[in-house]
Amino acid sequence: MGEEIEPRIIEGALSLPYRWATGPVGARFLEGLKNKKILGTRCPKCRRVLVPARKFCPRCFVDTDEWVEVGDKGILRTFTIINFSFVGQVRKPPYIVGIIELDGADVGFTHFIGGVDLTDIEKAARELRPGMRVQAVWREERKGDILDIEYFKPVRE
Amino acid sequence: MSGRVAIVDVAQTKHGAPYIRNLTVSDLVYIVVKELLEKTGISIEDLETIITSSSDFWQGSGCSNVFYFDAAGAYLKDSPKVEEDSALGFVYAFMRILSGHFDKALIVAVTKCSEAPSISDITSLNSDPFYQRPVGIEEVTAAGLQAQQYVSRYKLSDEIRAEIAVKNYRNAINNPYAHRRMNLTIDEVLGSEILAYPLRRLEVADGSDGAVAVLISSEEAARKLTDTPVWIRGVGWSVDHYFLGDRDLLEVVSLREASERAYKMSGIRYPRKQIDLAEVCETSTVQELLWYEGLGFCNRGEGWKLIADGVTGMYGELPVNPSGGVLATNPYVARGLIRVAEATLQLKGEAGRRQVPDAETAIAHSTHGAAGSHHTVIVLGR
Numbered sequence: 448m449g450e451e452i453e454p455r456i457i458e459g460a461l462s463l464p465y466r467w468a469t470g471p472v473g474a475r476f477l478e479g480l481k482n483k484k485i486l487g488t489r490c491p492k493c494r495r496v497l498v499p500a501r502k503f504c505p506r507c508f509v510d511t512d513e514w515v516e517v518g519d520k521g522i523l524r525t526f527t528i529i530n531f532s533f534v535g536q537v538r539k540p541p542y543i544v545g546i547i548e549l550d551g552a553d554v555g556f557t558h559f560i561g562g563v564d565l566t567d568i569e570k571a572a573r574e575l576r577p578g579m580r581v582q583a584v585w586r587e588e589r590k591g592d593i594l595d596i597e598y599f600k601p602v603r604e
Numbered sequence: 605m606s607g608r609v610a611i612v613d614v615a616q617t618k619h620g621a622p623y624i625r626n627l628t629v630s631d632l633v634y635i636v637v638k639e640l641l642e643k644t645g646i647s648i649e650d651l652e653t654i655i656t657s658s659s660d661f662w663q664g665s666g667c668s669n670v671f672y673f674d675a676a677g678a679y680l681k682d683s684p685k686v687e688e689d690s691a692l693g694f695v696y697a698f699m700r701i702l703s704g705h706f707d708k709a710l711i712v713a714v715t716k717c718s719e720a721p722s723i724s725d726i727t728s729l730n731s732d733p734f735y736q737r738p739v740g741i742e743e744v745t746a747a748g749l750q751a752q753q754y755v756s757r758y759k760l761s762d763e764i765r766a767e768i769a770v771k772n773y774r775n776a777i778n779n780p781y782a783h784r785r786m787n788l789t790i791d792e793v794l795g796s797e798i799l800a801y802p803l804r805r806l807e808v809a810d811g812s813d814g815a816v817a818v819l820i821s822s823e824e825a826a827r828k829l830t831d832t833p834v835w836i837r838g839v840g841w842s843v844d845h846y847f848l849g850d851r852d853l854l855e856v857v858s859l860r861e862a863s864e865r866a867y868k869m870s871g872i873r874y875p876r877k878q879i880d881l882a883e884v885c886e887t888s889t890v891q892e893l894l895w896y897e898g899l900g901f902c903n904r905g906e907g908w909k910l911i912a913d914g915v916t917g918m919y920g921e922l923p924v925n926p927s928g929g930v931l932a933t934n935p936y937v938a939r940g941l942i943r944v945a946e947a948t949l950q951l952k953g954e955a956g957r958r959q960v961p962d963a964e965t966a967i968a969h970s971t972h973g974a975a976g977s978h979h980t981v982i983v984l985g986r
């Protein structure tokens with residue numbers, strides 16, 4: 448159907464503002480962060496403490512019935528060191544994301560791991576190991592969102 | 605009807621980004637559907653139901669199928685869309701035939717990753733805005749967390765991970781439809797820059813552009829349309845917890861569930877022995893090992909042995925991803941249906957230089973969601 452012509456590309460971008468309700472359980476969890484407390488809820492059936500707090504247990508499908516404050520320390524389950532950029536990224540790469548098993552919780556908690564020198568990623572990775580103790584570093588001016596915890600830092604106990 | 609459902613034939617674009625950049629999503633769909641109709645000798649009037657599969661996020665437009673449903677021949681027809689994973693579109697079409705209301709169904713899937721932001725940009729929108737998105741959870745980060753856990757728990761070496769990438773990119777050389785066709789060394793894979801430690805750039809599936817179409821039918825119709833029907837012997841799908849922290853990322857419980865269901869339906873008891881090849885949806889090197897384990901090809905933590913022993917290599921006893929898999933070709937939403945198309949070509953004996961000899965039973969596997977939260981397993985047979 449005729450001769451080849453140069454690709455023509457039409458550029459555009461989407462930026463759409465949303466407003467998301469946290470729900471009452473989410474609101475109480477986030478209010479807890481403001482007061483340097485990490486709150487979970489306990490499932491009456493499997494007895495697991497779920498963090499962030501849930502209205503119901505996703506496994507047992509029953510309402511949770513008890514609020515439990517868990518520790519702001521825990522052990523590192525796994526980590527990854529992010530060395531690339533994407534839209535909406537909160538921290539500038541390189542940075543570390545981890546899954547932490549907080550003291551008193553029965554599920555993992557995803558957050559940043561900090562306080563580690565990342566000039567050499569391979570070297571930093573050798574210093575991190577699953578099972579190591581980490582502790583939350585709290586933001587000075589807390590607003591009631593997940594970033595009231597700046598990151599978890601390795602601690603020696 | 606007999607209750608048996610067959611794949612009549614398949615068609616795919618030559619996937620890539622540079623090759624097909626000047627074509628629209630609609631063009632790609634039109635090309636594969638036309639080709640499939642010509643191959644099977646049926647006309648568009650013969651089709652009553654056409655299932656489409658694409659993503660609004662990837663296309664940057666709501667109701668993504670309105671831009672191409674007519675290119676699929678679906679004007680005034682019964683034409684629903686399955687978002688995000690085209691393997692589920694396939695399962696949907698399968699059920700429509702099983703219902704007895706339709707004797708033929710077409711499934712078409714498309715994505716042009718070259719037109720969209722990156723996989724990380726798009727998949728961070730899959731994370732909730734309260735707890736996971738603000739701490740950077742998206743597909744590549746989740747794959748990194750999962751890979752590091754595998755490395756720590758099972759002492760997986762860098763070399764085995766790299767070998768998976770070497771195998772898949774090299775297999776892709778034999779696949780004229782594949783996007784990234786490369787003969788790499790282990791050192792080249794491990795020398796590519798760190799993306800999500802421990803994963804290197806060449807260990808993580810980047811996007812592609814492409815479309816794929818599959819025609820399925822009842823047994824009666826299939827007998828008239830093809831000499832080499834491929835039978836849908838079993839299907840299963842399952843989804844894991846939403847929060848990454850709620851899951852053991854190495855247990856892949858939803859894949860175990862999905863494969864158990866598909867195996868039960870198809871009478872497979874010893875997958876390693878009874879399956880001749882598998883097309884799996886590995887978005888990272890480590891995931892290919894995890895999917896071996898979840899599909900029951902080996903025990904937990906032993907996926908590496910299948911690589912070390914060459915079992916899943918092109919000349920092994922159970923080749924995995926003779927097409928090059930998702931590392932080589934990843935038109936995001938279409939990748940699940942591409943697994944079905946590739947497994948079908950193998951069972952028809954039409955896989956050319958990537959043909960696994962005498963393949964009788966094959967698996968097409970697809971996954972969607974962070975670190976493989978949703979899985980679909982499809983067992984196909986000759």
Ligand SMILES: [Zn+2]
Pocket residue numbers: 490491492493494495504505506507508
């Ligand atoms: Zn429970």
